[in-house]
Amino acid sequence: MSQRPGVLPEQYENEMQFHLLPLIVRPDSESYAPSQRTGISLDRAPQREWVEVIEVPHGRRASRHLGQLGICVNERLRVLNTAPLGGPVLVDAGGTTVAIGRSLARRIMVRRLDSTHSGDTH
């Protein structure tokens, strides 16, 4: 029951950007800090594909809360859905489903895993 059958991840990512840009009304400076490593921000990660977290925001409170829910560096997760109107990103992290506000999701950097390593059971 895939929502977008047949869409290659690359195309999908472009499509996401196309859709998201008009929605980002006030880009806050933090969220656009480019990552030193090759990664994409969580809000642009392809849906239903396992990714690895390579960077979480430096803010103490946010990173702690994320860590408590199992979202920390080196952990794997996958995006289940993204709410419209700049809404949160819904991720599956080690069996827990977590909704992460968009501005926070923009500051979480992830790395796409090789398809052979992805643990997608679907």
Next chain:
Amino acid sequence: MISAPRRTEVSPDSHAGSCPQTIVLIGQPNCGKSTIFNHVVGYRSETANFPGSTVEIARGQIRLNGSISQLLDLPGIYSLTSSNPAEASAKQFLLDSDVDLMINVVDASLLSRSLELTLELRELGLPMLICLNMVDDADKKGISISAERLSNRLGLPVLETVASRGRGIRELFAYAKTCTTTPSADAARWSRDVETAVNEIERSLSTGQAECLLPNRFVAVKLLEADEDVDAMVGPVARTAAQDARRKLETLRGRSADAVIMAERHDEAMRSCEEVATVGRPRVNVGAAVDRWLTHSFWGYVFLIGIFLGLFWGVFGLGAALEKALQPVFAAGSVRLSSWLAQGTAAEVLLRGFWDGLAGGATIVLPYLVPFLFGLAFLEDVGYLPRVAYLMDGLLHRIGLHGTSVLPFVLGYGCNVPACMATRILPSKRDRFIASVLATLVPCAARSNVIFALVAFYLGPGWALGVFVFNGLVVVLSGWILTRIWPEVTPGMVLEVPRYQVHSLKVMTRKVWFRLREFVVLSWPLLIGGSVVLAMAEHWHWDGSINLALSPLTRLLGLPIAVGTTLVFGVLRKELSMIMLIQALGTSAINQTMTASQILVFTIFITFYIPCLATIATLVKEIGRKMTALALGYSFIVATVVAVAARGAFYVFSLK
């Protein structure tokens, strides 16, 4: 199944007779603490399927071994470093109070994550046992956990339960009454650099600065994590030592010390989990399939609107049918009453007031209240509300609020009191203030009742739906205004979305009764009393001065002068306005004495103006007196403006 650790120092039997006096249930949010609590002491603690449904410590008594013990249900915490007031109260309790036994409730289906808290709690050095709850859910996910191995690994007794079905709870407390197992001190050992830092701080503590009863290692670790509460407990020597150790560790690891410790705990929990659990093939996950629809970018909203419309029509359909069926019964009683007693005597006035209050409660409150509470209980227990928060976060951000604020708002439809208290799950103070003010504008069950029984019943359900939608718009607009007055960037939402759960009708009935009891034992007598007072006031014309004093307002709203008194009484309980309206107008057929416009304006005014006394008291507790006064003034102005606007709109449209 009971798995006692091999290293139990004291055999339970030798302690028979000396029961733990204070037992606390502690665990991560939504792991079933309140379900266990309610199972043992009767429904006393609000439960719902979303993280943070318990915001206050609930207390109850249990009989163990013939002696009475206190059982406390603490708000859920992810770790001993709190991020909101609800969590802070649980942590503070653990640090300050005499706890004889901690029952650490662990969600078996999220073992690794839950163990991180367990490892932290273990450092407190208090007698402790593990309640491995929701083993059925873990089973569905294909996770099987060896309680014995877990017990050996942690050095603590482990008992399996399925709290939602009541399974294993008897055994849990039978074991608890003799449990004295204290976690051994040498339990967790981390990487060398972290241990060095911890030891350095520990040494500074043993040189005699700290005057607290907490174990040195716990204090040292918390100081390393830069925990403000523990930091305030220790002397300057320890504080300086902690700063040095923290700085050293941070240069070594290149990240903050609390992140380092969190990672250590995380690794330890992962290792424990791998050792004691085996993961097989999960069974077909119905919840995930349902979620694809309910959180879908388009269909999610269709379902959202559909579900709330369904709730609305269900409540109205059932309520109106019941009201129609019950009204003749009570009307016949009223007729019989007048045939017995002479008109105008004191006895007749008193009895009539009493009867009207009784009839009002039975015919126009309960028929709507009961289905409404069932509907709300279902939505809460099944776990739909966090999905609503997910869907609405984007929209709420537009008015400057957090998606999590949806939880208090939706709870507000049940009662504003728990709604205001639920704002404690919000991390920012300003968000809590705005959310509690907005929550008081949401029509609670009592006010919804007025909408159903007056507007829907006399004007038609479409009008009632219009009132609800209009109310929603005013709430959104108020949010927009308040966030502009007090601008602040809200911290990003991080909300756990729990699995769906289907509860038995019995559990739901207990929950509904818990909330309904409030009406039956508190509000209904108040309604009857108010009705008697008003009957007397009218008979001997005491109400004239109140009505006269309020006549500028009633005139402005275009309402009958006699309505003035009912508005005053409405502050006690919102249903009271409606019951007293019947009393004041001298008939239960309100549409004969009030025009459609008047019914609508009256309802809109009642919906928005000053919340009831219980809510005001809660507001004072949550946001302080000054802010409450502001909130009350605001609600009164909003009520007057929108009611006058409604009157104007009705006038204009009826002319066409």
